[in-house]
Amino acid sequence: MMRKILFIFSIISCAFLFGQNIIWDFQTTSTINQSQHFITFSDTDSQGNIYVGGRYGRLAFPSVNNITFGSISNTTSSTELSRAVIAKFDKNKNVIWVKEISSNYGSGINSLVIDKQDNVVVTGYTDGQNLKLNPNSNTIFDTGITSSSSFMVKLSSAGNFIFGNIYNYVGNMTCTIDENNNIISTGNYVNYLPIAITDFDPSPTNVYTLPAPNGLFIMKNLQDGTFSWARPIHAHNTPSINTVKTDKNNNIIVIGNYEAYLKIDNITYPANTSSSNRSFVAKFNNDGNFLWHRNLTYYSSGGFASNSKIDIDSNNNIYTATTYYQPQTVSFPNQTFQAPNGGRNIIYKIDATGNLVWRSIIKGEDAYDFLSIKLNPDNTINFFVSYQNDKIIKVINGHNNSEETVHRLDINLNYNYLSQNSKAFYLKFRNDGKLIFNKSDFSSSSYSQNVDYEGNIILVGYYDDYQDFDPDQDIKNIKYTSGDISGFIQKFGKCYNGTPDGAKTQTFCSLSNPKIQDLHPNTSYTTWYDSPLSIVPLPANTLLQNNITYYASVQDESCPSNPKRLPVKVIIKTSPLPLSVSDFYFCSNVYGMTFNQLNINNNQNIRFYNANGDILNNYSNITPGMQYYVVQYVEECESEKVPFKVFSLQDTGPIANPIQTFCATDQPTIANLQITGQNIKWYDAANTILPTTTPLVNGQTYFASQTINGCESTKISILVTVNTTPKPVANINQDFCESANPRLASLVVNGTGLIYYDAAGNVLPLTTPLIHGQTYFVTQTLNGCESEKLAIAVTLSQNNVPANNYRTSLCNVSTANTMVVDLTSYQSNIIPNPNNYIFTYTTQAGAPIPNPSNYTLNIGSNVINVKVATADGCFKNVVLELVLNPKPIITLPEDFDFCKGKTLTLDAGTGYTSYLWNTGATTQTISVSSPGNYSVTVTNMFGCTNTDNIQLSYSVLAEIVSVNINNNSATIVLSASGNYEYSLDNSSWQDSNIFNNLGMGEYIAYVRTKSGCIIGQKPFSIFNIPNAISPNGDGINDKWKIAGLENYTGSEIHVFDRKGVLVFKQITNKKPLEWDAKIKGSPIPTGNYWYSIKVSDGRNYTGWLLIKNRE
Incomplete structure (x- = not known):
């Protein structure tokens, strides 16, 4: 009990916390009865003030018309069809000011937007004559032409005129503001010289035109109205851009329509057909450079220009929608989807790169119109759409393709005088595309939607006759137009907490076994209860009870809980019993017979259906054999459908294959003919009745009828074929x-x-x-x-194949142990005319030989089994034996040279039965002393031969050029390359010409050939340079000597004192170096001296020398 009391308290508290969804509404009025007010544009500023724009007048009838905003009333002249009007309201619907832009015949607003400084920018159209562009002045603005033009006007938040630009021959001009307060506009322009051309630069000293032909444009003006740039877009016929917006990066997004083709920067985008209207979205950067384009639906209507048909979030995702009425394929770079039959609107979320994030599809049956789309501060999406006669629409959720059914509130239920144009649906989506709330009872002309800084929703539009301005069906706020058509503003809170949409009495028939899931609303965000205060939801499959009231709770997940529930009283009427009907048979032709002639249930309270479930008129003609259904009804409840068919027996013959075939060996009769029917009768061509025992005749036609209920049908014919088959x-x-x-x-x-x-x-x-x-x-x-x-x-x-065994010996063609042969080359040795036979080869072990033309023999006996067969399968197995004998191996050495004057012995090897040299010798060895080519042929015991040769030449002797010394290594350099040996003692020889790790001293280098021919010798030295002498005459170390330096003629020796004065110089000339440390016979002083030695082979030595004289 306590839980129930707390629950009731929470509901009452919620009712006080969250007031009615509608905050206020406003309607224009008129002092003239037939005035028409078309208020279709709006925006809000940073303070929640509301600006609206549109036109008033009578479009088809120039006359005096009036519009009144609160206490401010304005009137047109008698020549005007319409006049542009702009009004400002504060957040509490007080009218702040009203401004007008007028001309002789007609003007109107095409777009209205508030910039970052709360200034208002409007674009519109005018006939161009006596144009008062400044709403606060009667000054006439001369457009220079008498044709229609477009204007761009900027007013301050106080309504003061900031600037006004005129664009001749421009139509459908609409604009928006970027993040820097620059003005981005679009529309249609003219370049049809010499008759008309559009100048986009308002400066009187400059002209800026776009290329022919006529086309679309995108233009950028600075916030003071100064021209920045304009770019063209071309398309077939009459293209349009309906909406332009900028994202957080100041990129420009446009939504529009075209026929046949759209051309941007020489890139052509085709429509579906030359006459279909294709919607598109395109993106440009803030300099007008093209970024990307996406085709949307075709057979699509974008409606007139509006700022409410696109919105962009903080991540630059794009939200928009299109209409369509034919199933079609819609393609984006990242995915393709099918727009199904019965669909009417598609809502898109497109990322900044032009990829599709998700799409939601709305399905209906009748006329439709995409009104507006807008993001709430929490990124949920408000979507308004009008369906002319549909009371039920289907919404395919964008997040998972599940389907929601949405019912429109029947506003004429108790107020049949209300406007027939209050048929707009409000659909609210989560940002992933899931429908989370719906409401109806909005004007079908709610063309502008905005969300103010507090999250309130502003709807602006117009209505005729009566209109209920409170969407809660339990609260009526009915207003009547004081003119013909009035404008309105509605301000709603973010969340609706009134009575949910739905009929309060819902009637069912007992045959349908109605359940909770059959009540409406039946969306995913609807819950049903059995009382106003119950907290236990009813399962969807709960059977409904007659005269019981159920309660629907509809909750918007982005809002606080709505405590109000919709009470629905359920009436279940008893369905009538099914009729007892069977198929109908008539002897006469039933073509032209109607259903009422069947006289089912005395033609009282009955309906007929075809197999597709379509209702048929009781006076519709019957098609014989067609499946039909009949029901009886009491009020709106029908019985179960009962199937039946109607047959004309006169036209209903038996069923049989018209051509039937039999075998003569079966001796067929009429009884063997296959036929389906009742009471079959058989006839020949003369109409004579035939007994079933009549034998069938090849090529004869027989006729058959059936009799049902005493009615004999028409005859069918059967052509008989009796086949006689010959022996093979x-x-x-x-x-x-x-x-x-x-x-x-x-x-x-x-x-x-x-x-x-x-x-x-x-x-x-x-x-x-x-x-x-x-x-x-x-x-x-x-x-x-x-x-x-x-x-x-x-x-x-038996013995049909004359094949025989065959054996032969072969000498190997090489000295290897194997040889490859072609076994097929021995076929003629096995059998005459071998081409007439098939040969199969296997080894002695029985293994198949897959490639007999490339078979490897081993030294010795090789046995091959051969199957010789004929084409018809006769065969004989024989043996092919091939004995492979070895080829002799000769051991003559490789070609070499020898010293002139020496004798060599050539040996062909032992073990052969004969030898034959090219010298004529027949011995195993021969002695030679002359160069030349020598060859020998040997024969082994198997009679197999082999020949080898050798080329002998005199050794070519090089000369020793030099011995190069590098530290303790010596390299012997010869005048020519060759096969030589090297020594430093004429006894130990090596192949390398380099000797390493040599000590100080004198050496002799010896070189000879491999055959022992000495080619020369050369002395060389690794010097031992003394660092001290004592030239005192005692015979010990009296002189500075460098042994071996005399071998290097031209070597230079210099000795300097510590002041750099030369004290000794000598160039070697095959004499040993000896210096007694005297200059001109006189000893030099004791001290350290420095020497420099340049050896003629390129070596250089420097160092110090101590000379110690006894003084």
């Missing part, structure tokens, strides 16, 4: 090789569908082995008819 064709005596193991399949027989039998009549399989002297029988089957049997006598023969 074959030699009746056939001979086979016994070795081929012939089978029944080996018999040569020409025929179709052959069947083999033994003498007892048993069917034999084709794998049956043939037996010598046995007779077999065969038939063929044509057209399903088997022939008589043909007898074939079989004989089996």
